[in-house]
Amino acid sequence: MSESKTTLKAGSSTIDAEVHDDLEISNLFDAEETWAPARVRMLRELTHRYVPQTSWPESLHWNWAKKAAGMSPARLGALGDIRIFGIHADSAWQGILLAKAAGYYTRLAPNGRELIYVEYLESAPWNWEQPLINQVARYRGVGTKLVGLSVLWSLQLGFQGRVGLHALPQAEDFYRRRCGMTDLGADKNQERYRGMRYFEFSVKQANQFLKGGMP
Amino acid sequence: MSNDKRTMTLNLTAAEMMVLEELAQRKELTKTALIRQALRLYQLVDLRLSQGEKLFFEDEQNKKKAEVMVL
Numbered sequence: 001m002s003e004s005k006t007t008l009k010a011g012s013s014t015i016d017a018e019v020h021d022d023l024e025i026s027n028l029f030d031a032e033e034t035w036a037p038a039r040v041r042m043l044r045e046l047t048h049r050y051v052p053q054t055s056w057p058e059s060l061h062w063n064w065a066k067k068a069a070g071m072s073p074a075r076l077g078a079l080g081d082i083r084i085f086g087i088h089a090d091s092a093w094q095g096i097l098l099a100k101a102a103g104y105y106t107r108l109a110p111n112g113r114e115l116i117y118v119e120y121l122e123s124a125p126w127n128w129e130q131p132l133i134n135q136v137a138r139y140r141g142v143g144t145k146l147v148g149l150s151v152l153w154s155l156q157l158g159f160q161g162r163v164g165l166h167a168l169p170q171a172e173d174f175y176r177r178r179c180g181m182t183d184l185g186a187d188k189n190q191e192r193y194r195g196m197r198y199f200e201f202s203v204k205q206a207n208q209f210l211k212g213g214m215p
Numbered sequence: 216m217s218n219d220k221r222t223m224t225l226n227l228t229a230a231e232m233m234v235l236e237e238l239a240q241r242k243e244l245t246k247t248a249l250i251r252q253a254l255r256l257y258q259l260v261d262l263r264l265s266q267g268e269k270l271f272f273e274d275e276q277n278k279k280k281a282e283v284m285v286l
Contacts, residue, residue, distance in 0.1 A: 079251070081256075102256045
């Protein structure tokens, strides 16, 4: 696992953080060990405040330990099709991104070119802005830095920065406005993607994103 | 991301080189990147087949599905 340094915004100041571009399965268990209690605390607070379930964070039910348990180690590593990126700070994982590099192709013209597909991206629960329970994000910029890492992997593989993903509805604005990805609308495969919208970085958009938000 | 690289000479027939060049051009990849991606795909397919899974090509529009036999 290789790492480099970055910073995260913490209120009006910043803290040092490590960028990891090759997480192992055990790191996902580590993350969930600290994130699960935070999810439960949030769930308790949402329930206590009678926040309707339709307004709950959409990844509240995610479980990185379960994702890790179903993952083959052979798919990670130098020529693996899966790579997991993470930001570590303040003795905990602050965000994780899992991406795939085989079998996914651009939907932008000219189609058929390879891209990196982001399967999962999540910040630690304490980094979610949740006004309904008066929670302010502890550290900001985690998601942007992780998306940047997926673009860098795309460049490293010769995919010229192309990255695609399906977004949960609450994350659509992040990919559309913050990242500047193209919104290609709801995926036609309703059964598999449950109406999620598909977003993609063109080569030009990926370059623009890196210039503005390089990890 | 590891940059530890090794160099090798690859002998291809003219026909094989033509396929490599055409694919690289169509995919907008260098020949090296294309070979790496082919290895990555082959490794993925081999792994999943070895785990008892099957490989299919599916044409959603025409409702056709065909198993790919990998030797």
